[in-house]
Amino acid sequence: MFYVKEALKDGVDVTVEINDENVFCRCPVCGKEIPVDLESILKEGDGDLFGTAVLCDECAKGWMKNHGKKSET
Template sequence: MFYVKEPINDAMEITIEINDENVFCRCPVCGKEVSVNLEDILGDGHGDLFGTSVMCEDCSRELMEAGDEDGFEA
């Protein structure tokens, strides 16, 4: 089991198990909260938590549409 641990004060800390329902990040474009499946993002062994960002569906769609207009394929 993986978990995060955060001190609340000198005498107390909170521990929360990381699972497929409680991992989130902020879209680097708009700041919207995005649910993240770590297996999907890091499962190939080429990612890391510090250097990985996940865009929301709206920003991803806009990026893909902009690429289509420029003649690029994703």
Template sequence: MFYVKTKINDETTITTELTDENIFTHCPKCGTEFPVDLVEILGDGNSDLFGTAVYCAECSAKIIKK
């Protein structure tokens, strides 16, 4: 299991387990929030958590059409 650990202050830390249902991103073009499958996105070995952006289905379709 993997999780995100966020320190709020000296007494409080929030731990959130990562699942295939609670990982989201924002589309860099339209800002829409949508769920992503990190295994699928990062599985190519060339991506990283900080520098990788994922377009939503609608923007991806527009880009592919061009």
């Protein structure tokens, strides 16, 4: 499994397993929290978690309008 590990104070670590329900990112346009399907990002994207931006539904609609593309999903 994958998990995130964060060091708290006094040598205490917290580890959280990454699953398909606890990964989120913020929409770079409006700042809304969006659940992220890591599997689809890794499959469809270039696997660059830091360079991958996920827009919320509303901003994605606006983006696609501006760019004249349709989503496959």
